[in-house]
Amino acid sequence: xxxxxxxxxxxxxxxxxxxxLECSQTKGHDRMYWYRQDPGxxxxxxxxxxxxxxxxxxxxxxxxxxxxxxxxxxxxxxxxAIPNQTALYxxxxxxxxxxxxxxxxxxxxxxxxx
Amino acid sequence: xxxxxxDPGPFNVPEGATVAFNCTYSNxxxxxxxxxxxxxxxxxxxxxxVYSSGNEDGRFTAQLNRASQxxxxxxxxxxxxxxxxxxxxxxxxxxxxxxxxxxxxxxxKS
Numbered sequence: 511x512x513x514x515x516x517x518x519x520x521x522x523x524x525x526x527x528x529x530x531l532e533c534s535q536t537k538g539h540d541r542m543y544w545y546r547q548d549p550g551x552x553x554x555x556x557x558x559x560x561x562x563x564x565x566x567x568x569x570x571x572x573x574x575x576x577x578x579x580x581x582x583x584x585x586x587x588x589x590x591a592i593p594n595q596t597a598l599y600x601x602x603x604x605x606x607x608x609x610x611x612x613x614x615x616x617x618x619x620x621x622x623x624x
Numbered sequence: 625x626x627x628x629x630x631d632p633g634p635f636n637v638p639e640g641a642t643v644a645f646n647c648t649y650s651n652x653x654x655x656x657x658x659x660x661x662x663x664x665x666x667x668x669x670x671x672x673x674v675y676s677s678g679n680e681d682g683r684f685t686a687q688l689n690r691a692s693q694x695x696x697x698x699x700x701x702x703x704x705x706x707x708x709x710x711x712x713x714x715x716x717x718x719x720x721x722x723x724x725x726x727x728x729x730x731x732x733k734s
Contacts, residue, residue: 545724550632550726551726552628552711552724552725552726552727553668553711553722553724554724555721555722558721568721598665600667600668612670613670613722615667615668615669616667617666617667618665618666618667
């Protein structure tokens with residue numbers, strides 16, 4: 511089984527709908543991240559969390575919210591989806607220990623907002 | 625200006641060729657540097673870290689030039705399986721946040 515899983519893997523929704531993307535991990539990592547990837551722009555950080563109930567804004571948090579109710583789960587919500595939120599979304603985890611640690615990514619969720 | 629810049633490519637090379645990618649970064653306080661590999665429609669995975677002294681892992685060699693603020697990745701004896709997008713990644717120290725370049729596409733052809 512994969513260490514970092516994301517659901518759903520693909521989602522098509524309409525403008526104005528609320529949508530939630532889920533991320534679960536079995537790596538036991540404390541730190542979790544949500545990124546979006548757009549062609550030509552690379553991955554951009556939306557939100558990150560260093561522990562349960564810890565939430566920090568990333569580079570592009572507007573229009574998104576997150577919840578970290580358990581160490582293993584980090585969910586991303588779009589309260590009112592808009593077409594420019596169409597993108598590939600990745601969840602990632604890393605260990606708590608000091609300095610940089612490798613980030614492990616989930617398989618991604620392809621979101622299309624019509 | 626993007627914080628991390630890469631030539632998007634694609635680099636089209638024959639099997640067995642040597643190919644090199646460069647990446648520049650704008651934040652002189654950047655602490656750590658990495659190359660990630662991303663296959664089409666898949667998640668990024670760490671390929672290797674980049675150290676000031678340079679480091680090698682099999683056919684892959686990474687170099688860091690802090691004075692000129694660029695890092696490089698050299699792939700020798702290219703294989704078909706090396707075809708992927710290579711992401712230059714910089715860690716700026718605060719909060720374990722990574723900054724990703726947009727990636728360089730490599731296509732190795734038989």
